[in-house]
Amino acid sequence: MTTPFNLKWGILATGRISHTFTKDILAPPSTRNVSDVSHTLVAVASSSSIDKAHTFIKDVEEELKTAQFQTGPVKAFGSYADLLKNPEVQIVYIGSPHSDHYKTCLMALKAGKHVLCEKAFTLNAAQTAHLCTFAKSQKLFLMEAQWTRFFPNILHLQSLLNSPDSPFGRIYRAFADFSIHVPGPATHRLYDPKQGGGALLDLGVYPILWMFILFYRNPQNALTAPTVTASVINTPLTGVDEQDIVVLKWDKLGMQTTCSTSLVGRTEEWALIVYGEKGNLLVPPPLSRPSSYTVHMHGAEPVAHNLDIPGMGMHWEADFVARSIAKGELENPIMPHQESLEIMKIMDEVRKIGGVNYGELEDLEV
Ligand SMILES: NC(=O)C1=CN([C@@H]2O[C@H](COP(=O)(O)OP(=O)(O)OC[C@H]3O[C@@H](n4cnc5c(N)ncnc54)[C@H](OP(=O)(O)O)[C@@H]3O)[C@@H](O)[C@H]2O)C=CC1
Numbered sequence: 157m158t159t160p161f162n163l164k165w166g167i168l169a170t171g172r173i174s175h176t177f178t179k180d181i182l183a184p185p186s187t188r189n190v191s192d193v194s195h196t197l198v199a200v201a202s203s204s205s206i207d208k209a210h211t212f213i214k215d216v217e218e219e220l221k222t223a224q225f226q227t228g229p230v231k232a233f234g235s236y237a238d239l240l241k242n243p244e245v246q247i248v249y250i251g252s253p254h255s256d257h258y259k260t261c262l263m264a265l266k267a268g269k270h271v272l273c274e275k276a277f278t279l280n281a282a283q284t285a286h287l288c289t290f291a292k293s294q295k296l297f298l299m300e301a302q303w304t305r306f307f308p309n310i311l312h313l314q315s316l317l318n319s320p321d322s323p324f325g326r327i328y329r330a331f332a333d334f335s336i337h338v339p340g341p342a343t344h345r346l347y348d349p350k351q352g353g354g355a356l357l358d359l360g361v362y363p364i365l366w367m368f369i370l371f372y373r374n375p376q377n378a379l380t381a382p383t384v385t386a387s388v389i390n391t392p393l394t395g396v397d398e399q400d401i402v403v404l405k406w407d408k409l410g411m412q413t414t415c416s417t418s419l420v421g422r423t424e425e426w427a428l429i430v431y432g433e434k435g436n437l438l439v440p441p442p443l444s445r446p447s448s449y450t451v452h453m454h455g456a457e458p459v460a461h462n463l464d465i466p467g468m469g470m471h472w473e474a475d476f477v478a479r480s481i482a483k484g485e486l487e488n489p490i491m492p493h494q495e496s497l498e499i500m501k502i503m504d505e506v507r508k509i510g511g512v513n514y515g516e517l518e519d520l521e522v
């Protein structure tokens with residue numbers, strides 16, 4: 157048996173999702189039948205206090221100990237810049253708010269680190285384009301953490317729907333929705349324009365990315381971006397988008413898809429319905445991590461397929477990142493730069509229609 161490629165991670169930001177991601181990547185790869193790659197946590201940084209980094213490490217270690225997982229010595233830092241000076245760190249995971257992604261990605265790339273950055277990648281397409289070009293010029297790996305794309309069953313669905321012999325036949329249309337119910341307060345990350353708040357960047361990215369999973373790569377679509385129309389309602393609380401309805405028209409496929417998202421009135425029952433000539437595909441909420449999908453062929457009983465997800469399921473994207481880095485790839489073919497850019501362009505268009513902008517945070521710092 158060959159030794160697995162081990163990737164050494166630094167975590168930037170000690171919030172909710174960094175915690176989930178860190179626990180997932182430290183679960184033994186054997187728990188998900190993986191043997192070619194493994195992950196080590198070498199450092200954690202908080203932008204606000206070194207105590208938060210220490211607490212984060214302690215909490216993760218405590219939780220993993222209970223499950224009898226092992227971590228090695230982990231260094232704590234009180235600033236992102238300090239962690240980036242650590243030569244042991246090969247890649248950073250960025251779990252800060254949307255408004256911080258561009259600045260921190262750029263800083264990490266300038267420090268010579270590979271980067272996996274949470275969704276939404278940046279505040280706008282120009283920032284994404286700049287990061288992708290810069291990462292390539294530095295020969296560094298860069299990826300937006302669209303983790304849902306890496307679930308084995310979702311990769312299976314992707315190839316099924318994009319195959320010339322798709323069991324669903326011609327697809328007529330599809331509806332996807334990711335809505336939750338968080339009616340405030342104005343200081344909440346989702347409402348705060350200084351953190352890149354609003355439904356679209358946080359949740360609306362998922363219905364759009366599902367349409368990319370299912371349709372963008374269809375051979376007949378020839379990697380053509382859809383045209384976009386949208387309707388947006390902004391919240392009186394802070395002016396960011398509370399509700400977005402986005403219609404994507406895929407001319408080469410002769411179909412259109414609806415993507416909706418809202419911070420109030422959460423999705424019930426089905427989050428995605430794909431209507432096909434021979435049958436329908438139904439996916440329950442949340443679209444970030446559905447626990448099953450149902451195939452309902454016309455004239456037959458619906459068949460539910462459960463997704464077996466150890467932990468939260470964020471390790472799968474990390475495994476693919478490790479494989480890319482082991483091979484010297486600068487982007488991963490499952491989540492390539494071009495798709496992040498196309499999705500960001502769609503969201504730019506929607507924000508333009510809704511008049512939502514983040515002021516100087518949208519500038520390009522170089
Ligand atoms: N993939 C997924 O399923 C999910 C992804 N996300 C994404 O993760 C990111 C963070 O979300 P989440 O973890 O819920 O957010 P949290 O508010 O829980 O954590 C964000 C962390 O970012 C750091 N930070 C850096 N700059 C700022 C700033 N200006 N204001 C506030 N915090 C800052 C802070 O850590 P410190 O002080 O230590 O630097 C903070 O704890 C977002 O991009 C979001 O879209 C969120 C939830 C689920």
Ligand SMILES: O=C1OC[C@@H](O)[C@H](O)[C@H]1O
Binds near residue numbers: 336358
């Ligand atoms: O990515 C996400 O998925 C789950 C949501 O609850 C969260 O707000 C969002 O950031």
